[in-house]
Amino acid sequence: MSPRDLATVLLLLLAAFFFVAGVLGIVRFPDTLTRLHAVTKADNVGLGLVVFALLFQADSFLAGAKLVLIWILVLIASATSCYLIAGASLLDGDEESG
Amino acid sequence: MTLEMLFDMALVGAVVVAAAYAINAPVLIAGVFVYIVFGVLLSLVWVRLGAPDLAIAEAAIGAGITGAIVLDAARQMGMERRRNPRLRRWPGWLSWAATAAVGVIFAGVFLTVSEGRGDLPQRVQAELPRVGVENEVTAVLLSYRGYDTWFEVGVLLVAALGVLALRAPGESPARRFRWDPPAVADGAADMLVPGGILMAGYLLWQGSRGPGGAFQAGAVLAAIAVLLTLLGRPPIARVSDRARDALLVVGFADFLLVGLVAVTLGGALFEYPPAWAAPMILVIESAVAVSVAVTLSLLFAAGGAAGDASEGGVP
Numbered sequence: 001m002s003p004r005d006l007a008t009v010l011l012l013l014l015a016a017f018f019f020v021a022g023v024l025g026i027v028r029f030p031d032t033l034t035r036l037h038a039v040t041k042a043d044n045v046g047l048g049l050v051v052f053a054l055l056f057q058a059d060s061f062l063a064g065a066k067l068v069l070i071w072i073l074v075l076i077a078s079a080t081s082c083y084l085i086a087g088a089s090l091l092d093g094d095e096e097s098g
Numbered sequence: 099m100t101l102e103m104l105f106d107m108a109l110v111g112a113v114v115v116a117a118a119y120a121i122n123a124p125v126l127i128a129g130v131f132v133y134i135v136f137g138v139l140l141s142l143v144w145v146r147l148g149a150p151d152l153a154i155a156e157a158a159i160g161a162g163i164t165g166a167i168v169l170d171a172a173r174q175m176g177m178e179r180r181r182n183p184r185l186r187r188w189p190g191w192l193s194w195a196a197t198a199a200v201g202v203i204f205a206g207v208f209l210t211v212s213e214g215r216g217d218l219p220q221r222v223q224a225e226l227p228r229v230g231v232e233n234e235v236t237a238v239l240l241s242y243r244g245y246d247t248w249f250e251v252g253v254l255l256v257a258a259l260g261v262l263a264l265r266a267p268g269e270s271p272a273r274r275f276r277w278d279p280p281a282v283a284d285g286a287a288d289m290l291v292p293g294g295i296l297m298a299g300y301l302l303w304q305g306s307r308g309p310g311g312a313f314q315a316g317a318v319l320a321a322i323a324v325l326l327t328l329l330g331r332p333p334i335a336r337v338s339d340r341a342r343d344a345l346l347v348v349g350f351a352d353f354l355l356v357g358l359v360a361v362t363l364g365g366a367l368f369e370y371p372p373a374w375a376a377p378m379i380l381v382i383e384s385a386v387a388v389s390v391a392v393t394l395s396l397l398f399a400a401g402g403a404a405g406d407a408s409e410g411g412v413p
Binding site: 073076077079080083084087 | 280282283286289290293
């Protein structure tokens with residue numbers, strides 16, 4: 001296995017850890033805000049690590065730049081929607097647990 | 099068993115589970131969310147089948163725009179927390195039986211078609227130089243099966259007319275979401291909207307040589323319109339009714355017009371002369387992309403009971 005492939009595999013395993021932790025958080029955490037906290041870790045760090053891992057496999061600079069662009073777009077969307085959901089849940093006084 | 103087969107089986111299993119849950123969810127709003135997930139999973143299925151054009155269309159229209167419309171409908175009907183009514187015994191059985199029957203018919207059709215397709219892919223490839231585009235899917239949609247796609251654009255136009263017909267004359271179909279969007283949301287839109295417009299232009303141009311085309315570009319533009327509508331600035335309200343109607347019709351009309359030009363140049367309808375095929379297809383695709391975008395964003399912006407067009411609340 002080449003050093004490139006090794007780096008990809010290690011980073012993907014680390015990304016999988018963040019995604020599993022994020023999903024676990026959605027299922028186990030008690031309310032909207034803590035669940036958001038968990039899922040945004042998966043979105044931001046997990047996807048960032050996937051992109052980082054795939055950069056080692058990119059054929060060209062352009063392909064790599066597109067991967068990074070995807071991550072940046074998801075960061076914007078994820079941070080914004082997280083903020084909006086958190087704001088809405090505070091407005092609703094959403095104390096639902098379960 | 100290879101790793102790919104394992105992934106495909108997990109994916110197909112997830113699609114079936116998502117479909118079943120979307121219908122049977124105990125709380126209706128949960129069904130709506132799972133329906134959106136179902137659309138995303140389906141677009142992954144198209145990727146695995148080697149059909150990126152369909153994957154983009156499914157993700158943008160099936161999961162994105164349709165998801166937004168269904169979610170908005172559920173919200174307006176006050177369904178957020180309503181429980182799914184338990185189907186009475188006989189309609190429940192009937193729907194399962196009908197679904198199974200349709201599934202069997204589709205499986206039968208699929209098996210017949212996949213056996214009998216013969217040399218069709220080779221023939222499509224062989225004719226590509228005369229069509230003027232490198233992407234087989236665009237060639238089939240715009241050239242080989244021009245009639246089908248033209249009528250499809252017509253169906254979209256009829257849908258838009260139906261939505262407009264529900265309004266009183268002179269009443270704007272663009273519902274405004276009356277709220278003060280947080281600066282964060284406005285700021286994100288300011289970043290995403292220009293990028294989205296660029297993306298739509300890229301998909302349109304790219305359609306002649308790779309995955310992309312009028313429907314994908316139109317859907318991305320419509321997604322931008324939905325975003326702006328939610329933020330209280332529906333783009334469709336910025337044009338006059340006349341201009342809006344013209345934009346709705348332009349795809350259908352322009353498609354026919356280019357087809358007729360092909361007739362005057364000595365071909366059949368939609369039989370573009372090889373020398374002019376590439377620019378003619380681009381002209382059609384550009385107009386269709388505009389009409390698709392305006393139609394889809396109208397379908398979202400006009401949602402809501404007739405008569406309270408301006409009463410949309412906090413999304």
